[in-house]
Amino acid sequence: xxxxxxxxxxxxxxxxxxxxxxxxxxxxxxxxxxxxxxxxxxxxxxxxxxxxxxxxxxxxxxxxxxxxxxxxxxxxxxxxxxxxxxxxxxxxxxxxxxxxxxxxxxxxxxxxxxxxxxxxxxxxxxxxxxxxxxxxxxxxxxx
Numbered sequence: 001x002x003x004x005x006x007x008x009x010x011x012x013x014x015x016x017x018x019x020x021x022x023x024x025x026x027x028x029x030x031x032x033x034x035x036x037x038x039x040x041x042x043x044x045x046x047x048x049x050x051x052x053x054x055x056x057x058x059x060x061x062x063x064x065x066x067x068x069x070x071x072x073x074x075x076x077x078x079x080x081x082x083x084x085x086x087x088x089x090x091x092x093x094x095x096x097x098x099x100x101x102x103x104x105x106x107x108x109x110x111x112x113x114x115x116x117x118x119x120x121x122x123x124x125x126x127x128x129x130x131x132x133x134x135x136x137x138x139x140x141x142x143x
Contacts, residue, residue: 007040008064010049011075017054020075024048024061024099024109043067046083046110048099049076050092059092060085061099061117083117084124091124094131101131102138109138116141 007028013020013036020036025047027039041047041064049060051074060073061084069079086092098120102109116138123129123137 006043006067008043008045008047008069008080009077010039010041010047011035012037012039013075019050019052021050022047023050023059023096024103047080048095049073050096051075057089057092058086059095061095061120063114081114083114084121086124094124094129094134097131098134101135105135107135107138112138112141 010022010027011020011033012022012030015036022039025041025045028042029040031038031040043065045064047062047064049062051058051060060082062071062073062076062080062082065081069081071082072079073082084095086095119141120134120138123134
C-alpha cells in the first residue's frame with residue numbers, strides 16, 4: 001500500500017482588510033489561491049500563525065495533525081492541535097516576540113512536548129511575562 005503524505009492548508013493574505021501570515025514553521029509548498037497564497041505544511045509540523053483583522057489581532061501556535069486535530073482555526077484546514085492561542089494585540093505581540101527570540105537563540109521548538117506549550121499558554125495569560133522568562137520555562141521542559 002502506498003503511503004500518502006497529509007498536509008494542512010494555511011491561508012496567507014496581505015490586503016488592506018485582512019493580513020494572515022505564518023510566523024513560525026516552514027511550508028512544504030505554497031500554492032496560489034482565490035484569496036491569496038495557500039501554504040501547505042506536513043503533518044506534525046509546529047506552526048505559528050498571525051491574523052490581523054482591522055483592529056483585532058490574534059496569534060496561534062499549533063501542531064499540524066490531520067489525524068488528531070480537534071481545533072478549527074479560521075483560514076486553516078483541516079482542524080489542528082491547538083497549543084497556544086492569544087486574543088489580544090498585547091498577548092499576540094508577546095507570543096510573536098517569543099517566537100522571534102527562539103529563532104535568534106537557535107532554539108527549535110519542534111522537539112518540545114505539547115504539555116510544555118500548554119504551560120506557555122498559561123504564562124501568556126498572566127501578567128508581567130517576558131520573552132526571556134518564557135524561553136527559560138520552555139528550556140526547563142527540555143530537561
